[in-house]
Amino acid sequence: MTSLSSWRERVEVGAATLFRYTLSVQADPEEKKLVLVMVGLPARGKSFTARKLARYLTWLGYDTRVFNVGEYRRERFPGHQPHHFFDPGNRENLRMRDDLAEAALEDLLTWLVPDGDVAIYDATNTTRERRAFITKHCDEAGVSALFVENVCDDPEIIEENIRATKVGSPDYAGHDPDEAVEDFRKRILHYARAYEPVADDEGPYVRLIDAGRLVVMHDIEGFLPGRVVSFLMNLHYSSSPIWLTRHGESISNVQGKIGGDSDLAPRGHRYARSLAGYLIRGVSEFEEMRVWTSSLRRTIQTASVIELPSTQWRALDEIDAGLCDGMSYREIRAAMPDEYHARGENKFRYRYPRGESYQDVIQRLAPVIIEMERSRQPLLIVAHQAVVRLLYAYLMGIPPEQAPHLAIPLHTLIQLTPHAYGCHETRTPLAPPVPKQQPSS
Ligand code: F6P
Numbered sequence: 001m002t003s004l005s006s007w008r009e010r011v012e013v014g015a016a017t018l019f020r021y022t023l024s025v026q027a028d029p030e031e032k033k034l035v036l037v038m039v040g041l042p043a044r045g046k047s048f049t050a051r052k053l054a055r056y057l058t059w060l061g062y063d064t065r066v067f068n069v070g071e072y073r074r075e076r077f078p079g080h081q082p083h084h085f086f087d088p089g090n091r092e093n094l095r096m097r098d099d100l101a102e103a104a105l106e107d108l109l110t111w112l113v114p115d116g117d118v119a120i121y122d123a124t125n126t127t128r129e130r131r132a133f134i135t136k137h138c139d140e141a142g143v144s145a146l147f148v149e150n151v152c153d154d155p156e157i158i159e160e161n162i163r164a165t166k167v168g169s170p171d172y173a174g175h176d177p178d179e180a181v182e183d184f185r186k187r188i189l190h191y192a193r194a195y196e197p198v199a200d201d202e203g204p205y206v207r208l209i210d211a212g213r214l215v216v217m218h219d220i221e222g223f224l225p226g227r228v229v230s231f232l233m234n235l236h237y238s239s240s241p242i243w244l245t246r247h248g249e250s251i252s253n254v255q256g257k258i259g260g261d262s263d264l265a266p267r268g269h270r271y272a273r274s275l276a277g278y279l280i281r282g283v284s285e286f287e288e289m290r291v292w293t294s295s296l297r298r299t300i301q302t303a304s305v306i307e308l309p310s311t312q313w314r315a316l317d318e319i320d321a322g323l324c325d326g327m328s329y330r331e332i333r334a335a336m337p338d339e340y341h342a343r344g345e346n347k348f349r350y351r352y353p354r355g356e357s358y359q360d361v362i363q364r365l366a367p368v369i370i371e372m373e374r375s376r377q378p379l380l381i382v383a384h385q386a387v388v389r390l391l392y393a394y395l396m397g398i399p400p401e402q403a404p405h406l407a408i409p410l411h412t413l414i415q416l417t418p419h420a421y422g423c424h425e426t427r428t429p430l431a432p433p434v435p436k437q438q439p440s441s
């Protein structure tokens with residue numbers, strides 16, 4: 001099972017000998033691999049929760065995959081299946097559906113045991129019998145199972161879920177939306193007849209009631225289940241956009257130097273004014289907006305023109321370039337060629353001497369992500385190149401290893417608006433444009 005661990009390595013920099021401490025995600029023989037078993041009636045937000053969990057755990061460095069039994073069904077029985085296909089009284093269909101669920105579980109364990117860290121089994125799993133079957137197979141494979149049950153009796157939330165995720169799904173391609181909703185409601189009733197909520201004697205579980213208004217947990221133990229639960233406790237569906245931007249151009253940017261805590265350069269101040277003007281004129285949610293910056297001068301100055309209170313987070317500070325702070329990439333290549341090349345080899349894992357790697361930055365950003373998920377208000381985050389890359393990768397579900405190579409130009413506002421299973425993106429370049437910068441590696 002993966003967990004955080006560290007080791008020490010000797011690094012020669014000119015005449016000095018340093019020790020590099022590396023924090024990484026590594027095998028921990030004590031902790032078992034984990035299967036998160038989704039439970040709940042259709043349209044209760046299971047797939048939404050499963051995908052959010054997968055995105056968060058992947059971003060933290062856990063090799064995570066979702067196994068969705070609905071996709072197995074669509075592959076075996078393509079096209080629309082009317083509601084009576086799901087009638088538990090139809091013995092033949094029930095057996096076929098059980099076969100599909102078993103095939104998905106088998107694939108899940110075949111992947112998880114040798115290769116993965118966390119598998120998410122996304123199906124209704126609404127009967128004790130089905131859950132006992134899953135637990136038995138997980139026990140035999142030597143992995144832990146944790147039930148994540150989504151319960152919801154709020155007709156408004158259910159209706160919204162059906163319209164947002166089911167009407168446009170391949171199950172109803174080409175169907176009239178109102179007929180699709182009607183058919184889906186009948187499908188839910190079939191499941192409801194056989195539904196048995198998870199009981200305490202079935203094993204550890206988290207129950208999310210009415211889209212996270214109430215969270216109940218039972219028998220949760222261990223580092224990873226604890227992380228899963230703390231994420232779920234803060235999770236809710238929000239359609240409020242998140243805006244990401246780097247600070248305006250700084251004096252260090254103009255000089256081509258990395259890191260530091262310089263003030264904004266004249267073009268950077270102009271960007272701060274353009275940004276504030278754009279937000280007031282072009283964003284209807286402006287009044288409710290929360291603004292977060294790092295603790296560094298260039299982000300605080302960028303946000304200072306916006307007439308809204310802002311919160312400073314040290315966790316949003318730029319990647320710490322350690323001994324290379326204040327140098328240009330050209331100077332690093334000349335003075336520390338090994339370091340320069342090592343970064344080019346693996347920019348995600350590379351740690352600056354006495355500084356940080358992108359992988360380290362993820363660990364310190366974890367509380368920011370939790371707070372971001374908890375927030376119900378529109379949010380503007382003014383941060384730095386490496387940090388915005390990582391936040392953007394999280395929100396867009398991009399593997400974290402790719403984050404160091406994402407293009408996040410200065411003087412560009414990125415708006416990410418959540419939809420059912422992801423975010424819609426718009427980028428707005430704002431004045432003044434900045435000349436192309438020298439790439440780092
Ligand atoms: O150059 C601006 C900057 O924010 C530096 O302070 C930081 O070290 C760098 O970008 C991060 O980008 P990269 O990982 O591509 O070097």
